[in-house]
């Protein structure tokens with residue numbers, strides 16, 4: 001009996017791409033193809049070979065290859081886009097828009113040429129606008145193109161809450177809505193620890209500090225690293241999304257998804273709770289929001305629209 005092996009292609013072999021590829025391989029989720037520019041072909045092959053050589057130790061029967069030829073990505077089940085430039089200390093994510101928009105167009109055309117009905121997850125920043133650019137360039141249906149920000153932002157929120165309370169990260173639940181920027185919207189009413197509302201466990205003042213740290217979480221890492229941005233937590237977030245798709249788990253995860261009327265917005269990609277399964281974004285979940293939450297979401301959406309205008 002032959003069982004079809006799954007295939008994940010990761011475009012961009014830098015910090016986030018390589019770490020995601022390693023996670024996918026070591027968790028035995030799929031064969032992995034890592035793609036970078038032709039002038040980086042040898043280092044890309046080298047990273048892939050190094051990852052492959054780790055598989056006997058962790059007991060993962062998968063193949064890992066590095067290439068600059070998109071033919072090798074043919075029939076990918078999922079493609080991850082991490083190609084592009086990352087910000088440096090003192091920069092906003094928006095400053096990456098022009099360079100990365102051009103890269104999105106080129107790589108997307110190559111991706112869909114060889115995998116015309118794949119699912120694409122965009123990580124490259126500014127992530128909401130870049131997901132829209134990939135959607136436009138791909139011609140794929142909206143459920144097959146989406147972006148990563150909310151799993152990461154929520155993970156930061158959860159990690160800070162768990163540390164503050166000295167409780168297990170596993171028991172902390174939360175949701176972050178909106179664009180992947182400093183005005184993202186952590187939803188306190190939907191946050192709990194082991195089912196206990198967060199507001200019963202922490203004072204408003206302490207919650208406010210955690211929200212502020214979450215919003216600026218990417219910048220905190222950029223300042224500390226000095227030359228590049230976060231990659232361990234972003235790669236973990238991508239891996240969780242990939243697993244939900246490949247195993248058709250129907251997980252409820254925050255995703256940069258295309259809105260057509262949901263939350264009152266149209267023709268826009270922004271972070272919302274979704275069901276992720278084999279079809280990609282199988283449903284956008286619409287939460288009831290208070291007037292204050294609607295206002296915060298609207299502020300965040302305005303920021304995404306401002307970046308989108310830079311794309312026109």
Ligand SMILES: NC(=O)c1ccc[n+]([C@@H]2O[C@H](COP(=O)([O-])OP(=O)(O)OC[C@H]3O[C@@H](n4cnc5c(N)ncnc54)[C@H](O)[C@@H]3O)[C@@H](O)[C@H]2O)c1
Pocket residue numbers: 011012013014015016017035036037040082083084085086087096100103106107122123124125126127148149152180228229230231234
């Ligand atoms: N959405 C999120 O939550 C999130 C989280 C972390 C990073 N990011 C973003 O992801 C992107 C990548 O971050 P990183 O830390 O991996 O950067 P990096 O510089 O380490 O890696 C980027 C890689 O992309 C490659 N690349 C550039 N143009 C390419 C092309 N046309 N085709 C193929 N490969 C190409 C580069 O050669 C490089 O290897 C950045 O834009 C960063 O801001 C987003």
Ligand SMILES: O=C(O)C[C@H](O)C(=O)O
Pocket residue numbers: 086087093125152180217218219221222229230234
């Ligand atoms: O902050 C960045 O530029 C990278 C990423 O978006 C993050 O949130 O870590």
